[in-house]
Amino acid sequence: MAIMRLSLRFTKKLVPKPIIYQLGHDFKVVTNIRKANIDEDLGWMVLELDGEMDEIDRAVEDLAKQGIKVDPIEGDIVEG
Amino acid sequence: MERIKGLKCRECGRIYPKEAIHVCEFCFGPLEVDYDYAAIQQLISQEVITSRPTNLWRYWELLPIDGQPVNGTSSGFTPLIRADNLARLLGVEELYIKDDSVNHPTLSFKDRVVAVALNKAKELGFDTIACASTGNLANAVSAQAAKAGMKCFVFIPADLESGKVIASLIYNPTVVGIKENYDQVNRLCSEIAGKYPWAFVNINIRPYYAEGSKTIAFEIVEQLGWKTPQHIVVPAASGSLATKIYKGLKEFQKVGLIDNAETKISVAQAQGCCPIVTAIKAATDAIRPVVPNTIAKSLAIGNPADGYYAYHVVKDSSGYGETATDEEIVEAIKLLAKTEGIFTETAGGVTLAVAKKLIEQGRIPRNESIVICITGNGLKTQEAVADKIGKPTIIEPNLASFEKEVKP
Numbered sequence: 065m066a067i068m069r070l071s072l073r074f075t076k077k078l079v080p081k082p083i084i085y086q087l088g089h090d091f092k093v094v095t096n097i098r099k100a101n102i103d104e105d106l107g108w109m110v111l112e113l114d115g116e117m118d119e120i121d122r123a124v125e126d127l128a129k130q131g132i133k134v135d136p137i138e139g140d141i142v143e144g
Numbered sequence: 145m146e147r148i149k150g151l152k153c154r155e156c157g158r159i160y161p162k163e164a165i166h167v168c169e170f171c172f173g174p175l176e177v178d179y180d181y182a183a184i185q186q187l188i189s190q191e192v193i194t195s196r197p198t199n200l201w202r203y204w205e206l207l208p209i210d211g212q213p214v215n216g217t218s219s220g221f222t223p224l225i226r227a228d229n230l231a232r233l234l235g236v237e238e239l240y241i242k243d244d245s246v247n248h249p250t251l252s253f254k255d256r257v258v259a260v261a262l263n264k265a266k267e268l269g270f271d272t273i274a275c276a277s278t279g280n281l282a283n284a285v286s287a288q289a290a291k292a293g294m295k296c297f298v299f300i301p302a303d304l305e306s307g308k309v310i311a312s313l314i315y316n317p318t319v320v321g322i323k324e325n326y327d328q329v330n331r332l333c334s335e336i337a338g339k340y341p342w343a344f345v346n347i348n349i350r351p352y353y354a355e356g357s358k359t360i361a362f363e364i365v366e367q368l369g370w371k372t373p374q375h376i377v378v379p380a381a382s383g384s385l386a387t388k389i390y391k392g393l394k395e396f397q398k399v400g401l402i403d404n405a406e407t408k409i410s411v412a413q414a415q416g417c418c419p420i421v422t423a424i425k426a427a428t429d430a431i432r433p434v435v436p437n438t439i440a441k442s443l444a445i446g447n448p449a450d451g452y453y454a455y456h457v458v459k460d461s462s463g464y465g466e467t468a469t470d471e472e473i474v475e476a477i478k479l480l481a482k483t484e485g486i487f488t489e490t491a492g493g494v495t496l497a498v499a500k501k502l503i504e505q506g507r508i509p510r511n512e513s514i515v516i517c518i519t520g521n522g523l524k525t526q527e528a529v530a531d532k533i534g535k536p537t538i539i540e541p542n543l544a545s546f547e548k549e550v551k552p
Contacts, residue, residue, distance in 0.1 A: 135330060140447045
């Protein structure tokens with residue numbers, strides 16, 4: 065089992081969608097929203113995913129496919 | 145007397161022990177080294193500092209290691225050059241270049257932060273050091289790990305040009321190229337850092353690593369005769385350098401080494417990757433990530449970890465931010481070379497181009513003292529200027545040909 069913390073950013077189009085609810089249904093991961101701010105036009109969230117690493121990877125891939133910007137909570141890791 | 149109290153969350157102020165951790169468990173704010181400045185004031189003085197060898201460890205009391213440094217003892221104390229030729233051209237009275245293009249051992253300011261990170265990693269008991277980098281950081285980590293006898297892992301995007309990897313590979317680290325896009329490379333490195341017991345310099349060692357940047361500020365002040373300049377212009381990637389230079393100046397004031405620390409800090413970004421400058425111009429501390437597209441690869445951080453803090457440093461110090469196009473970057477590299485004899489990498493071109501703009505805009509008054517931070521060496525990014533400079537004049541091996549073709 066593993067826990068991954070992620071920073072998610074939603075655009076206006078994605079704000080109304082029940083993304084976290086769906087994530088918990090489609091993948092064997094426990095979703096834990098630790099911080100968030102959702103406005104009409106934009107949203108961000110710090111999300112913890114708890115589960116098997118493969119399942120977390122699939123869940124993250126699904127989020128990215130939907131157009132959600134998924135980053136480590138540290139921001140960009142790769143430096144010049 | 146304990147100089148270092150521990151780590152402290154920059155957001156909620158929670159205190160943590162001196163360990164390899166970087167994020168607050170409660171609010172996810174970044175952790176920062178928490179010093180006891182009253183204790184440090186009893187230990188440090190201008191006389192103590194100037195009696196020590198000329199490297200970054202002369203400011204040991206304000207750096208986050210408990211013992212004496214055993215590695216990275218040749219890094220830092222780079223030249224601060226009075227740039228009168230460039231000053232005349234820009235129409236300013238007092239201009240200096242802080243020249244980290246000749247930092248040791250790998251010719252960039254990253255030698256400072258890695259020297260601090262590596263010593264701290266050893267104190268914390270690590271035998272392996274790692275980083276995710278496309279350039280200067282990878283070079284610095286690889287070289288200093290070799291000298292220190294530590295195992296070393298360097299993570300890079302798989303499609304990185306081979307030329308950029310050579311300056312790391314020569315030191316024999318394990319270099320891992322990761323397929324897929326930058327977002328996935330970032331996420332995997334974060335995962336690896338969470339799983340393996342390594343000192344990942346810019347992840348779990350970041351609170352200590354970043355402190356090394358303060359030494360640029362310390363050196364500038366000392367080299368100016370224990371005075372602060374009125375302006376410092378710095379390049380911004382993660383935003384950490386600007387925040388640490390500001391912190392360094394304030395610390396010198398707190399421990400009584402200088403009377404004031406009113407320097408205005410301005411940041412420079414490439415137009416193709418400028419989330420911090422965009423926020424400064426829009427007067428909002430909400431940093432919007434971007435997808436980088438610039439020749440200044442060493443500044444190409446689209447989602448900067450310290451962007452929010454860099455924004456506030458610029459605002460609090462009454463500095464500003466500007467951007468430079470790729471063309472302006474190249475012109476500035478050439479300008480610095482032909483006026484001051486310094487060949488800088490693209491990040492240096494960004495910084496000079498932006499300083500020039502800020503002077504022309506009147507944001508930096510022409511009669512005030514200015515320091516421009518040059519953070520890397522042009523030999524590393526020769527491709528940026530290769531087809532934009534002159535070519536040799538080819539002649540026959542005789543005097544007539546020389547006089548005809550060269551016209552001396």
